[in-house]
Amino acid sequence: MILTVTPNPALDHTLRLDEPLRSGVVHRTDAAQFDAGGKGINVSQYLRALGESTLATGFLGNPFGSVLRRQLAADGVAADFVDIDDGTRLNTTVLTPDGEYKINHDGPTVGEGATESLLETIRRHDPDTVVVAGSLPPGVDADAVDRIAAADSWEVAVDVGGDVLRSLSGEYALCKPNREELAAATGERLDAVEDCAAAAEALRARGFDRVVASLGADGAVMATADGTLYAPALETDVVDTVGAGDALLSGVLAALARGESDAVALGYGVAVAARVTAVAGTTLPGFGDVSAAAESVTVSEY
């Protein structure tokens, strides 16, 4: 079972406009949706849709926390969150003809003792793998992530900000930075894929068995003890990129959990991500033939 920890969940509000954003103008739209969000929650949503056993936990505060609980229950995603006094945040994405605008709130302050409650919750569910994904809210720092990693024999995968990645000191099965997070974690300027591949290998040497870097339209790389792999992005009509990195991580973890090789896992993750970018927000796409799509991804040694 893959348990996801979302320290800073969000209610994702996605709006679509037919015109560019302009200051001083009241834009109107009827294209708006609300999704339970936050990276770990998205990973559990995708893992469940891919047929993997998963449970979502983290910190939730009302009023939006109850909206997320209702939505996850309606989606059939097993969840067991730790209640906090402050309110869960709202993240907003505005889709316009000239681009995608994302505004992510810092999130609620998480009080003392909440991390211990979270560890008790994780232990109660006895997971094989724990995924800590997304930003850390005020009151939760890299030490808390290291405590989760060291608390038991479960494997830990992380998808956290570059500044947090740089501060981790534990041993991790996998991390999944995007290009910006990889640059922040390594202090390198990263443009070309080969720079990202080298940076992923450098980061791997700092306590991560695998570093999977999501590179958007440039695809993804995976640095492992046996070398670095590259997979190009699958051609798709991109609606928005919300959840793409979470989908890549979900596909890689699902394939590894089934005993697949690193190369097969990377190709599968890229195929899952392509499905997610073809729908708005973190709406669940169809994953029926994603295995066939994954076979069309050419994974090569970098």
Ligand code: TA6
């Ligand atoms: O990757 C998509 C997403 O998880 C959205 O659900 C949105 O809430 C955002 O990313 C949260 O990321 P953050 O880094 O702010 O925790």
